[in-house]
Amino acid sequence: MQATPELKRPQPPIPGFRIGGVLVDPPILLAPMEDVTNPPFRLLCKQIGGVGMVFTEFVSAVALHYGARKSARKMAILDAERPAAIQIFGSDPSTMADAARMAVDLGADVVDINMGCWVPKVCRTGSGAALLRDPEQAVAVARAVLRAVDVPVSVKVRAGYEQGRFAAPELARAFEAEGVAMITIHARFATQGFDGTADWDLIRRLRDAVSIPLVGNGDVRIGEDALRMFHETGCDGVMVGRAAISNPWALAAIVARVSDQPEPEPPTLEERVRTALRHVRMMIRYEAGAPYDDPDGPIPDDAAAEQRAVRHLRGQLPLYVKGFPGAAAVRKRLSECSTYAEVRGVLGSLAESAFP
Numbered sequence: 001m002q003a004t005p006e007l008k009r010p011q012p013p014i015p016g017f018r019i020g021g022v023l024v025d026p027p028i029l030l031a032p033m034e035d036v037t038n039p040p041f042r043l044l045c046k047q048i049g050g051v052g053m054v055f056t057e058f059v060s061a062v063a064l065h066y067g068a069r070k071s072a073r074k075m076a077i078l079d080a081e082r083p084a085a086i087q088i089f090g091s092d093p094s095t096m097a098d099a100a101r102m103a104v105d106l107g108a109d110v111v112d113i114n115m116g117c118w119v120p121k122v123c124r125t126g127s128g129a130a131l132l133r134d135p136e137q138a139v140a141v142a143r144a145v146l147r148a149v150d151v152p153v154s155v156k157v158r159a160g161y162e163q164g165r166f167a168a169p170e171l172a173r174a175f176e177a178e179g180v181a182m183i184t185i186h187a188r189f190a191t192q193g194f195d196g197t198a199d200w201d202l203i204r205r206l207r208d209a210v211s212i213p214l215v216g217n218g219d220v221r222i223g224e225d226a227l228r229m230f231h232e233t234g235c236d237g238v239m240v241g242r243a244a245i246s247n248p249w250a251l252a253a254i255v256a257r258v259s260d261q262p263e264p265e266p267p268t269l270e271e272r273v274r275t276a277l278r279h280v281r282m283m284i285r286y287e288a289g290a291p292y293d294d295p296d297g298p299i300p301d302d303a304a305a306e307q308r309a310v311r312h313l314r315g316q317l318p319l320y321v322k323g324f325p326g327a328a329a330v331r332k333r334l335s336e337c338s339t340y341a342e343v344r345g346v347l348g349s350l351a352e353s354a355f356p
């Protein structure tokens, strides 16, 4: 067996890279996350975290085909968050081509195809990670999307479907031959869900298989993790998911480390509370169909939108203050909130008690 040549240890600053003509700099990407990377949160990750690229939540091509307004709204992109990839999922090439065209009409800089989602409701329809078991269909989907749009197309995969069956290299080679411009790999198998730890050696092995840009993903939480992933795998970019939920400052710290900038001061509790409240206000405006980019804009008089926004975020709000004194106690109270005033009351009391 041939020994793998030692990778040269990359020294920060790690340079950006291009997906086709789209520059990703710094090479840190916000992962697509259903119910999390909604437009207001992506904007916070761009403004506070300074990431090089953001991804939308995955959007169902079938839902778009049937005119689902909620799905189309997930694709709203503001100039301030660019470059942005819209991620679509589905198994039918023609429906996926239509979804990709819609994504480009709505301003996608890159169209990303989801081939990594492992949840049964998605895989049952032959979409997401199910495509890893059906290379012919996977390539047909990628080809249809590539033919439909003139922006770069990327694919996000897992290592394979069944644990131990490393399907990604063969597929990625086929995608590269079709013209796919970037591959992201979450270094777990679909049947693992989120179990165990991501196996970064799979990223390194995929690196050997393709020469288009490769983004590594899985279990990166701090700047040192990102640097280690660059070093151990030879990837061009690092994608961060769970560590960023309700914590765009984690992204800022990672970006600083790979850019060779001083580590930013961690946010104070007050800053966390202010940002959480800003997130809720932006989300209410987004739900009400109003411009949501101004953090100090007025809260629209739309009780239904307010309730939807608060309910949507109440699972994520406690994470903004996790680890601070009193955080555990507010968790339950936040889970019962339905209005902005209630959230403000609960979070405000926490900041006051921590800073008398």
Ligand SMILES: Cc1cc2nc3c(=O)[nH]c(=O)nc-3n(C[C@H](O)[C@H](O)[C@H](O)COP(=O)(O)O)c2cc1C
Pocket: 031, 032, 033, 034, 035, 036, 056, 057, 058, 087, 114, 116, 117, 156, 186, 217, 218, 219, 220, 239, 240, 241, 242, 243
């Ligand atoms: C709440 C949640 C929602 C997710 N939704 C998506 C999605 O819509 N599309 C996708 O490709 N991956 C999705 N993922 C997977 C992430 O993009 C990422 O691959 C995974 O979390 C591993 O990265 P991490 O260890 O940095 O979290 C989701 C993950 C989480 C935790």
